Amino acid sequence: MDWLEETGDGDTTISANKGHISCSQAHTSTSDWPLQDKQLDSPDSTCQERLVDALIQVSWFIYVLSSQMLEEKIIIFVRNELKELKEDLLPESSGAAERWRHEAEVQGSEEAEQRQKDREDLLKIALRFLRRMKQDPLADALQSQSRAVICQQKLKSNLRKKFQCLFEGLAKAGEPTFLEQIYTELSISQACSREVKDLPESGKTEASQALQNAPTVTCETVLGPLFRPGGSVRTLLTKGVAGIGKTVLTQKFILDWAQGKAHHGIQLVFPFTFRELSLLKEKNYSLVGLLHLFFPETKEAEVCRFEDFQVLFIFDGLDESRLRLDFHNSQIVTDVTERTSVEVLLTNLIRGTLLPTVRLWVSTRPAAASQIPPELIGSVAEVTGFGELQKQEYFSKKLKSREQVRRITSHMETLRSLRIMCHIPVFCWISAEVLDYVLKTNNKGSVPQTLADVYLHFLVVQTKKANEKYHTSGQTDELWNKESKKTIFTLGKLAFDHLEEGNVFYESDLESGGIDPKVALVYSGLLVDIGDDRTKLKQEKVFCFAHLSIQEFLAGLYVLLMFTNNSVDLLRKKQLPPDLLVSLQYKTNLKRLLQKAIDRALTRPNGDLDQFVHFLLGLSLETNQSVLRGLLMKTGTTTQVKNDLVKYIKKKLGECPSPERSIFLLECLKELNDQSLEEEIQQFLRPGLIFEKKPSPSQWSAVAFILLSSKQQLNIFDLKTFSASDEGLLWLRPVVTASQRALLSDSGLSSRSCQALVPVLSSKTCSLRELDLSNNDLYDAGVTQLSVGLTSPSCRLDTLRMSGCLIGENGCRSLFLALQSNPAHLKELDLSFNHPGDAVLDLLSAAVLDPRWKLETLKYSQTQKRSVFCQFSLDPNTAATNLQLSENNRCATLGEELPRPERPRMISNWTQVLCGEGVTGRSYWEVKWSGRVNIGVRTAG
CATH class of the missing domain: 3.40.50 (Rossmann fold)
Known part of the structure; x- marks a missing residue:
């Protein structure tokens, strides 16, 4: 069998059995081959020797062939890299931009990193040759551009x-999740x-x-x-x-x-x-x-x-x-x-x-x-x-189980505070942690019902995780062990001390409480390490709470801990007598502590202590304190203390605080698990009954609270359903703020309501997009007041209807100026059956064509453009004897009674005068008067 055959045209073929390897135009000389003088088919050679000799020849051939292929690859690599280096000198070229984009997409792989190193080595060689060629400007440009590219690639990699x-909430102490897996x-x-x-x-x-x-x-x-x-x-x-x-x-x-x-x-x-x-x-x-x-x-x-x-x-x-x-x-x-x-x-x-x-x-x-x-x-x-769909998406990624997602979203709908806060991603994480724990432990009856309940479960979850990490299995059965008590107490103190100053503190703050910062990060699960290792700085580490609401919760818990364990009232800054734990003293002082917290929050118009007080009240309940047994020396709030607090809150509601502060007080009742006022007010939510019995201020607040706590989104609010009056609007103003559409037409509103709507339109919490004020006697004064709210950048109304509101030219001009300062939202304006005057109508009509305005639809009565409206004259035959007519019977003045013959249309027992013209359909006119004057319309006959 021939192991090696050489053809006449220089081709070499190596074959063995049924397989073969061929190489065309290898351009190798057999004179370079080993064993060239030895005949492979020598009769003196054994079969084994000939096999070894053939393998040596094959190995040599492969070596030569590989060397040539390597040379070719190196040449191709250098040629391509030099081409790319040339492109780097012209960064505006499409080739360079496209290559950078492609390299960014594949970066991170071992192959890409090795190629980057090869490129850096070749760059050094190229720069050396350019400088030998006396091409220093070209070398400098190449070096500058290439360094930027190399810097970019390393920066992206890092x-x-x-x-x-x-690291959701737990920063570097938590279990890392790939951002792309959880990002919503x-x-x-x-x-x-x-x-x-x-x-x-x-x-x-x-x-x-x-x-x-x-x-x-x-x-x-x-x-x-x-x-x-x-x-x-x-x-x-x-x-x-x-x-x-x-x-x-x-x-x-x-x-x-x-x-x-x-x-x-x-x-x-x-x-x-x-x-x-x-x-x-x-x-x-x-x-x-x-x-x-x-x-x-x-x-x-x-x-x-x-x-x-x-x-x-x-x-x-x-x-x-x-x-x-x-x-x-x-x-x-x-x-x-x-x-x-x-x-x-x-x-x-x-x-x-x-x-x-x-x-x-x-x-x-x-x-x-x-x-x-x-x-x-x-x-x-x-x-x-997060919007509603985004919440669903987040929980689906976080919890994986459809049933858990369904339960958590269903539960969120029952609690207004939780529903509102769950649009915050961090709070979604807290809720998912708590509900996941509750469902896994089969505590179906202990699903959190209040805000304090949610955060207390969260604290339990984090403490359990910390105990499992830092203690042996025999010690983890005790939830509130010595280490966890010290950690919670120190974090609570930091939370309270920084409550009004901010939530950033330092490593020394933790160490002063006897806590190792490294342990605290994982142990509590409540902190974020906000340092950055990349700077390699030796400064003191900086920490903060994972969320402001966590700080407020821990501050409330610390106040309760100091009261029950150390007999200290932090809010009144008072050391209580040592016999505090005696039942009567405990009840009295606990009630005073909680009342002081409520009073302090009510004095803060911006409500920055609201959540802190809600947590403190919720933690005072016996149902929540049972979880804290072992952390608190004395647990349980008697029914008497709770009832006294409920009465105190209702008393504060009766003192007519603002609607917004009333909502805070009602949230306090919610945290105390008291629904008495809500049950009492349910009768007013049945159609018609609200007109039979006027609600008290506290009942009005409860109506607003129930509507805001409703599972249904407040798309439409119709004031007439509850009370067509200024008072009804004033008390239900927070509901208007939360609604998409407010239907306030035919509600007997006055300029007082316009003034009440200004803070609604100016509020950052305002969801209102459509406002219908038609057929209310607002007059120019009311619209001028309303215009203050319309100028606010927070006002995002797209529809405003004020048909038949007795608005004249001055009021409409104020309205135009307000919309001119905030033209980016309103699409429809209805001023029909008012009298804006030709000049203002011209301005508003031009605004429809102005690209800076969003206004698309302007409604007004066609007769208004021609200034044709009812111009009445007074009928002397109907004037009372003590009325004197002047100015072509267009003015009536009350004076001394003059003897006049009886007239068939004159009513003797009334000081009145009728107009000579009748009206049909809907009409508009203006009257000026001084003194006490009644103006009315009656049917003919």
């Missing part, structure tokens, strides 16, 4: 590793930019929920203006309440960019948090030095200039900043290498004196947004959390 996991799209609104700093946290969450009714946009749409060619937007401000998802939104954006899925026009992204920047408050850096500190890849690539790149700086959490940003008196810095304080660097970066070509994205809670002057903000967006 950011992808940093942001690919989401958030609602974002560009409809409003006003502050809500005067709202309580519960009011802010309602405000965010209300904003979900405004048009929502995607993250791409929000960020689009930042990188639009020729665009004027340099800085984007994203606002939202605590836990609404601002940080997760930026995290998802960064991850999408780092994975090459979106935002391809951005070359470099530098994300910071104000928390970590605050740690450098006493340090001085240049901007380049700061970037090199936080992003070492920029230092490795020696990137020091950023003007030629599309750069985005992200600053998350302005509300948690301890830096003083002075935009009026701060030092001016224009050089990226100049060293100064971090405060000055940020001020100049935001102001645009430093790196004016870069783009900025700042996120904050609403109350802190005013730290940046509005003229420096190019665009404002509000993160409004």
